[in-house]
Amino acid sequence: MNALEKLKKRFSASLLTQGLAATIALHTTSALLLLSVFLFVQGRALERQLELRGESLAQFLANELQFALLVGDQREARRLLEASSANEDVLFLEVLKPTGERVCALGRAGRMREIPSLDRGAVLGRPETSVRDAGERFLEIRVPVAAPAREGLLDWEPARGNRPELGILRMGISMQKQRAFFRRMLLGGVSVILIGLAAMCGAQYWGLRRLLRPLEALVRFTKMVGAGDLRHRAPVDRADEVGQLAAAFNYMVERLGETTVSKDYVDNVLRSMGESLIVTDREGRIQRVNPRTEELLGYAGAELMGRSALSLVAEGETPPGMASIERTYRAKNGHLIPVWLSSAGLRGAAGRAEGYVWLAQDMRELKRTQGELERARDAAEQANRAKSVFLANMSHELRTPLNAVIGYSQMLREDYIGAEQEEVRGDLEKIERSGQMLLGIINDILDLSKIEAGRETVKAQTFDVAAVLRDVSNAVQPLARQQGNALEIDCPEHARTAYADLAKFRQCLLNLVNNALKFTEKGCVSVSVNTLRDGDRDWTEVHVSDNGIGIGPEGLGKLFQPFSQLDGSATRKYNGTGSGLAISKKFCQMMGGDITVESELGRGSRFSIRLPAPGETVAVNVPVAGGR
Amino acid sequence: MVSRRAILIGLPAALGCQGLSGNLSGSAAGGTKRVAVVFPSALEPCAQAVEGLRSRLSGGDVAVDLVDVSQATFAVDADREIARRPAAIVAVGSDAVRAVLARESQAKTISSMTLEADRAAGLQAGRVTAAVYLDIPIRTLIVELRKVFPQKARVGVIRNPGRGGETASQIRSQAPEPALLEIADCASADELLPVFLAFRKKVDFVICLPDGSLYNSATARPLIMASLENRLPIVGFSPAFLRAGAAAAIYPDYRGIGQQTADVVRRCLEPGDCASRETPRKVDVAVNAKVLRMLGIDFQPAANPDLVILR
Numbered sequence: 001m002n003a004l005e006k007l008k009k010r011f012s013a014s015l016l017t018q019g020l021a022a023t024i025a026l027h028t029t030s031a032l033l034l035l036s037v038f039l040f041v042q043g044r045a046l047e048r049q050l051e052l053r054g055e056s057l058a059q060f061l062a063n064e065l066q067f068a069l070l071v072g073d074q075r076e077a078r079r080l081l082e083a084s085s086a087n088e089d090v091l092f093l094e095v096l097k098p099t100g101e102r103v104c105a106l107g108r109a110g111r112m113r114e115i116p117s118l119d120r121g122a123v124l125g126r127p128e129t130s131v132r133d134a135g136e137r138f139l140e141i142r143v144p145v146a147a148p149a150r151e152g153l154l155d156w157e158p159a160r161g162n163r164p165e166l167g168i169l170r171m172g173i174s175m176q177k178q179r180a181f182f183r184r185m186l187l188g189g190v191s192v193i194l195i196g197l198a199a200m201c202g203a204q205y206w207g208l209r210r211l212l213r214p215l216e217a218l219v220r221f222t223k224m225v226g227a228g229d230l231r232h233r234a235p236v237d238r239a240d241e242v243g244q245l246a247a248a249f250n251y252m253v254e255r256l257g258e259t260t261v262s263k264d265y266v267d268n269v270l271r272s273m274g275e276s277l278i279v280t281d282r283e284g285r286i287q288r289v290n291p292r293t294e295e296l297l298g299y300a301g302a303e304l305m306g307r308s309a310l311s312l313v314a315e316g317e318t319p320p321g322m323a324s325i326e327r328t329y330r331a332k333n334g335h336l337i338p339v340w341l342s343s344a345g346l347r348g349a350a351g352r353a354e355g356y357v358w359l360a361q362d363m364r365e366l367k368r369t370q371g372e373l374e375r376a377r378d379a380a381e382q383a384n385r386a387k388s389v390f391l392a393n394m395s396h397e398l399r400t401p402l403n404a405v406i407g408y409s410q411m412l413r414e415d416y417i418g419a420e421q422e423e424v425r426g427d428l429e430k431i432e433r434s435g436q437m438l439l440g441i442i443n444d445i446l447d448l449s450k451i452e453a454g455r456e457t458v459k460a461q462t463f464d465v466a467a468v469l470r471d472v473s474n475a476v477q478p479l480a481r482q483q484g485n486a487l488e489i490d491c492p493e494h495a496r497t498a499y500a501d502l503a504k505f506r507q508c509l510l511n512l513v514n515n516a517l518k519f520t521e522k523g524c525v526s527v528s529v530n531t532l533r534d535g536d537r538d539w540t541e542v543h544v545s546d547n548g549i550g551i552g553p554e555g556l557g558k559l560f561q562p563f564s565q566l567d568g569s570a571t572r573k574y575n576g577t578g579s580g581l582a583i584s585k586k587f588c589q590m591m592g593g594d595i596t597v598e599s600e601l602g603r604g605s606r607f608s609i610r611l612p613a614p615g616e617t618v619a620v621n622v623p624v625a626g627g628r
Numbered sequence: 629m630v631s632r633r634a635i636l637i638g639l640p641a642a643l644g645c646q647g648l649s650g651n652l653s654g655s656a657a658g659g660t661k662r663v664a665v666v667f668p669s670a671l672e673p674c675a676q677a678v679e680g681l682r683s684r685l686s687g688g689d690v691a692v693d694l695v696d697v698s699q700a701t702f703a704v705d706a707d708r709e710i711a712r713r714p715a716a717i718v719a720v721g722s723d724a725v726r727a728v729l730a731r732e733s734q735a736k737t738i739s740s741m742t743l744e745a746d747r748a749a750g751l752q753a754g755r756v757t758a759a760v761y762l763d764i765p766i767r768t769l770i771v772e773l774r775k776v777f778p779q780k781a782r783v784g785v786i787r788n789p790g791r792g793g794e795t796a797s798q799i800r801s802q803a804p805e806p807a808l809l810e811i812a813d814c815a816s817a818d819e820l821l822p823v824f825l826a827f828r829k830k831v832d833f834v835i836c837l838p839d840g841s842l843y844n845s846a847t848a849r850p851l852i853m854a855s856l857e858n859r860l861p862i863v864g865f866s867p868a869f870l871r872a873g874a875a876a877a878i879y880p881d882y883r884g885i886g887q888q889t890a891d892v893v894r895r896c897l898e899p900g901d902c903a904s905r906e907t908p909r910k911v912d913v914a915v916n917a918k919v920l921r922m923l924g925i926d927f928q929p930a931a932n933p934d935l936v937i938l939r
Contacts, residue, residue, distance in 0.1 A: 066846040071818045153843045153869040156673040156721060156741050156762065156882075 015215075016208050023204045024197065031193040039186060046178045050089075050139055051129050054173040057084065058143040062169045065095060065145050069166035074104055081106045084171075091138050091172035092116070095145070098165045100124060111136065116172070124168050131175070139173040214242045218249060228266075230257040276329075276339070276360040279346060280309045282353060296339075296362060298332035309358060319343075329360065338363040388453035391445055399442050406435035444579040448562055451586045458590050462614055463502045465529055465540070466491045472510050472527075476517055484522035485546075487513075495529040498540045499614035500591045508584040508595070512544040512607045515580065520548030520604070531613055538613035539593070547604035551597070559597060560585045584609075661897050662691045664709045664735070666728050667720035670698040673882040674721045677741050680886025681718065685893065697724050706731060716896050718889060722746055729755060736896045740889040741882070743838055744905070745791040757896060758904045760889045762838060762880050763793070764865075764911055767802040769835055770809070772878050772913050773863060775931040780832035783863075784810040786823055788839045817847045821854055828858050833875070838865040848872045861923050867914060870938055875923060876915045880908035912936060 011017050061084050068076035081093040085106050092115045094105040100118070107115050116134040118124075128142045147164040214235070221234045230253055234246040270277060270290035276297070279288040286304045294301055297312065310319055314328035314336055324342040331337055339360035346355040413428040450456040469489050480487045498505065509527075516525040525546045532539055551559065562582040585595045592612045599605035663685065667678045682692050693714065695705050706727060710717070716736045719725040725739045725746075739759040747759070770783055785799060796811045803809040810831050814823040820842055827834050834855075836843055843851075843865075852873030855862045864874030888909055896902035914936035915927050929935055 063846070064849075067817075067821075067850045070846065071821070147846070153845070153848055153864065153866055153872060154838060154840050155866045155868050155879075156671055157840055158668060158671060158721075158723060 016205070016212055019208045020201060020204060024201060027197055027200055028193075031197065035186075035189045035193060039182070039189065042185060043182055046181060047131075047139075047175075050173060050175065050178050051141075054089075054139050054141045054171060055127075055129060055143070057087065057090070057173075058141040058169055058171045061093070061171070062143045062145045065169060066147065066166065069095070069103070069145050070147060078104045078106070089174050089177060091136070091174050092170070093172075094170040096124070096168040096170065098124065098167060100168075103167060111174070115170075116140070118170075125165055132172075137175045137179065139175055141171045141173065143169045143171070145169055211242065214238060214246060218242075218246055221249070225253055225256070274361075276358075276362070278304075278309055278312075278358040278360070279355060280358070281355040284309050284356065287355065293360075296331070296337060296360070297329060303332075309356070326363065327360075338367055385453060388449045391449035396446065399439065399446070402435055402439050402442065406432055406439060409435060444562075444583060447583045448579060448586075451583070451590075456586075456590065458501045458504070460500055460591070461502055462497055462499045463505075464496055465498045465542070466496050468502070468506050468509060469527060469529070472506065472513055475510060476513050479514065479517045480525070483517050483520060485517050485520050486524045487517070488524065488526040490526065490528040492530065495531050495540060497614050498611060500593075500611050501587070504587040504591065505609075505611070508587050508609055509542060509544070511580040511584045512595075512609070516544050516546040516548065516605070516607070520546040523547045523604075538615070540611050540613045542609040542611075543606060544608075545604065545606040550601045550603050550605055551599040552601040556597065556599060560595070660689045660691045661715040662693060662712065663716045663718060663893055663897070664693045664695060664712075664714040665718045665720065666695045666697060666706065666709075666724040667718075668697040668723055671721060674724075674741055676882040677720055677886035677889065680883035680888075681720075681740075681890045681893070682886075683883075684887040684890030688894075690893070690897065697721070697727055702727070710735075716893055718893060720886075720889075725756070736902070738889060738892050738896060741885055743793075745788075745793040745839070758892045758902055758906075760885055760892060760906045761908070762885070763907055764878060764880060765802055765907055766794075766799050766809075766835075767804060768907075768911060769863070769878050770804055772911060772932070773833060773835075773876070774804075776876065776913060776915060776927050776929075776935060777833070777925065778928060778931070780925070781805065781808045782810070782831040782833070783808060784812065784827040784831035784834045786812050786814050786820070786834065786836055786842070788815060788837075788842055789813045790815050791839055791841070814842060817842055817844075820847055821850055824851055824854055824860070824862075825858065828860055831860075833861050833863050835863045836865060836869070836874075843869065845872070856919070856922060859923050861919070861925060867936075870914050870916050873919055874916060875919045875925065876913065876927075878911055878913050881910040881912050884908065884910035914938060 011021065061080060064080045065077055068074070068080065077095055081095065081104060084090060085093060085108065088108075090108065091111060092105065092107045094115055095103040097103055105115050114134075116132065119130065119132065119140070122128065122142065124142070125144055126142075127144060130140050132138060132140050144165050145167045147166050214237070218234050221232060224232055233250045233253065236243050236246045236250065238246075273290055273292055276293040277288075277290040278286055278293055280286050286307050286309050289301055289304050291301075293299075293304070297304075312329050313319065314330050317327050321343060324340065327339055327341040329337040329339050340363055342359045344357050344359075345353055346357050348354045409428050409431040413425055413432065416425045416428065447456070469491055473487060473489055476487065513525065513527060523546060525544070525548075528543045528545075530541055530543075532541060560581050562579040581595070588595045588609055588611065593610045596608050596610070597605060598608075665678055665681060667674050669675055669678075678694070685692055693709055693712075695709050696702060699705065710731050710733045713733075714735050716738060717728055717733060718738045718740060719728040720740045722742050725742055728737055733755075736757040737755045739756050741762060742759065744761045744763045747756075766785065773783065774781065783803075787796060787799065796813070799811055800806045800809055810827060812823050812826060814820050824834060848869070849872070851862065854860070855873065855875070861875035862869075862873075864870055864872070864877040864879075866877060866879050870877035885908055888906060892902065892904060892906065895904075912934065913932055916938045917927075918939065920927060929937065
């Protein structure tokens with residue numbers, strides 16, 4: 001860049017310089033123009049003034065010369081010329097005859113000894129004024145000297161024309177003074193212009209500085225705002241347009257602060273993000289990343305700028321598109337990082353697509369935890385299956401000797417019937433009762449184990465519900481009498497047939513009726529059967545209702561859990577392991593149905609068995625591992 | 629002093645004349661006689677004379693038609709007026725006399741405001757019936773001068789022999805005291821200054837008789853300068869001469885000339901011979917107080933109540 005270009009650049013960069021230059025150019029041009037016009041007019045005026053003065057002097061002298069020329073008095077003519085030459089501007093005087101011969105002449109000593117000859121083409125009989133140069137510029141005035149008119153003093157006679165010409169007077173008037181005056185005027189004018197220009201430039205500089213200072217402050221402020229700092233405000237210390245501009249700018253910044261977020265704020269958000277954020281342009285080149293991305297991938301931010309975002313995705317994986325999907329990032333060290341990648345289009349204020357935003361969540365920890373959980377689950381399932389097999393096996397092994405114990409104790413008690421050893425018989429009854437209880441527990445455990453081990457099977461068949469109800473009723477009559485309860489059974493004709501596993505149905509029903517009688521004293525237990533259509537299926541429902549002690553809300557939550565009789569006291573009072581309902585529910589579910597309960601503490605309970613009606617496909621809800 | 633415009637506009641109405649649109653014969657309706665007055669309105673003295681002429685003719689049976697020599701349409705106007713056969717034609721000023729004499733007319737012609745010397749030059753030969761001249765007799769001049777300057781008795785007169793007119797002896801004979809009168813001839817302007825200077829210490833005043841060839845704006849100045857340098861006062865013949873530097877001037881009363889001409893016209897309108905050559909009956913005397921002061925000459929303002937003093 002050469003000096004001229006540097007100067008141009010500097011000139012165009014400064015409003016102050018431009019303003020001053022424009023002012024100087026404008027005022028200089030105007031002043032020079034005015035000065036030129038003034039000098040031209042003044043020069044012409046001076047020249048004309050000189051001409052008039054010279055012509056007046058020449059005319060006066062010509063009039064004076066009339067008589068001398070009339071009478072041929074050369075001495076008088078010379079005397080008149082000498083008298084006129086007292087004027088220092090007169091360079092020379094010459095009197096010629098009409099024929100051009102010199103009568104007399106006078107030149108100013110030291111300035112114009114030689115009287116310039118007549119100009120070529122000069123017409124002698126006509127007054128003429130011209131500017132000539134003979135070493136010095138001068139004004140030559142030529143005036144004819146005419147004979148006096150006859151009249152003039154005769155008031156009653158008109159003036160006569162054609163006065164005879166007596167001679168010609170030539171007069172040279174120096175233009176030196178005029179030129180000197182012109183030079184002084186030019187010098188003075190230029191001086192005044194320079195002084196005025198300097199004063200004007202000073203004033204302009206002061207004015208522009210005063211005007212531009214707030215603008216410079218505004219520029220600094222704008223840069224701060226541009227850098228995202230919206231906290232500051234431009235100083236508004238003037239009421240003119242600049243002040244209004246600053247106020248408008250402050251208003252804009254305030255509005256900006258209200259409607260947008262600052263860069264700091266955005267940076268803070270990006271820095272605080274736990275996810276990796278990559279912003280690309282429309283071609284997929286990375287424009288911005290957050291610190292988490294740098295940390296995740298091991299790249300510095302500058303290394304990622306401009307790079308294709310797709311290069312970060314592991315080979316063989318397609319771009320995420322506009323969706324959330326699992327992908328793998330390849331870090332700088334080559335490690336593969338599973339991420340949950342969400343991609344979205346980035347749109348500008350006008351709604352125009354400007355690029356993409358990738359938001360990636362590191363899934364390494366999640367994957368690790370997930371693996372551990374799966375392993376733990378598999379181990380637990382394996383252990384549970386082992387436990388169930390063990391329990392099933394163990395229950396079987398336990399039941400066999402227990403049956404022997406119970407059988408022998410019964411045999412002994414029968415042997416002692418009628419005997420007098422009442423004490424021995426009472427002990428035998430205790431042994432038998434404990435054995436029975438233990439057998440019940442073992443049976444329950446056996447059933448649950450079989451269910452959990454997947455060994456329990458469903459053998460569906462059509463059977464007479466009323467017959468089942470009758471068997472159950474017979475079985476529980478002793479308990480009903482013992483508890484002082486009334487047992488009511490209602491089985492209408494249309495609901496007499498059911499399709500299920502008869503043994504399991506009977507066990508479920510017996511369990512429910514037994515429970516109802518057990519937890520009701522001197523009340524009523526009713527069993528009713530009906531059919532209904534729910535959704536697109538037909539169902540057989542058996543309701544077992546009582547007005548016994550009922551169940552509270554807490555009890556309802558764990559009612560169907562194995563070995564969960566409400567409390568220890570209940571176990572002691574009502575006997576049982578508390579696994580009957582759990583087993584019954586499992587059985588019903590295996591048969592494609594379920595057991596539900598409605599109960600209120602102190603008001604009684606209502607248990608409902610729902611099973612698919614005959615003709616409906618049995619859907620077994622509890623997966624059966626397999627049977628024997 | 630009445631302006632020329634006022635004269636031209638006011639006189640016809642004052643005199644009740646019918647202007648140029650009158651009868652074709654010399655006598656207007658009701659016995660009114662038509663008189664054509666030819667004059668140069670541009671010259672103030674002539675205009676004053678016409679004013680006097682018309683004032684004197686007004687109220688009678690004379691209708692005055694004015695024809696202005698100064699107008700561009702003069703030739704047409706003059707021919708038309710002559711064609712109307714006026715009873716008399718009055719030519720005021722030498723140009724008017726020349727113009728009238730250049731045209732054929734049977735009317736009596738009266739010239740006015742001319743010098744007698746012009747007659748000698750042939751200006752008024754032939755048809756001029758009567759004339760009222762501007763020439764003031766030398767006796768009148770001396771008498772009027774003595775009234776104002778009683779102590780100055782010696783008078784010199786410059787006479788142009790080429791102009792004709794009165795001879796030196798005729799002039800001398802008119803003087804009240806011929807012994808106190810010096811007469812010098814001057815035939816051209818070249819001789820004027822020497823002739824004038826020849827009067828030094830001989831006379832108290834030098835009277836310059838009206839002569840355009842000797843006295844004009846060019847010759848007046850050196851003459852006046854010589855007058856002042858040699859303390860030889862000049863008596864001029866016009867107000868212009870007085871203004872140029874003459875110590876005093878004696879000139880005809882122009883309005884009076886007009887009235888005098890009117891009297892001649894009336895006589896000419898009557899049957900019979902009216903030929904006459906008259907000089908001014910009334911003259912004006914004027915002094916240049918400044919020049920007189922420079923010359924150290926006192927004057928008697930009370931001697932002439934009509935004395936005009938230029939200060």
